[in-house]
Amino acid sequence: MTATYSELMxxxxxxxAQAEAARKxxxxxxxxxxxxxxxxxxxTVDDLGDGKSKSSGxxxxxxxxxxxxxxxxxWSGGPGRKPQWVVDAVAAGKNIEEFRI
Known part of the structure; x- marks a missing residue:
């Protein structure tokens, strides 16, 4: 026998309810x-940000x-284009870690 809509709901x-109990x-x-x-x-909590998009003004x-x-x-080492001095140093065979502050 096929279950009815009410039974499935x-x-x-x-x-x-079981999923919520498991979550808790x-x-x-x-x-x-x-x-x-x-x-x-x-x-820190501050490192996590406030959840607002970067376009928040x-x-x-x-x-x-x-x-x-x-x-x-x-250089902060962040994403994006590397400064020319970093590109040159790596091209010369240097390890970027040699420049870590």
Missing amino acids: AQAQALM AELSTVIADIKTKMREMGI KAKTKAEPKFRGPNGET
Whole structure:
């Protein structure tokens, strides 16, 4: 016999209730795991951002430099185009880690 729409909806609601109960049961373990990983990696709540898109009108904050070039130039090591001094150093066979601040 084929289940009716009402029976299927009741089953779906029962499954959703089970899923929510499982989520609540796992929540404290997941939060503890996240906090542990944040401590291990030195991540702060501020590092996570506020969830707003970059187009929220706020000015970008400049990242702290992580590398210093041979002439004192700096680079944060972020995504995007690398500065010419980095490109030149890597092309000359140098390891970028030699320039880490």
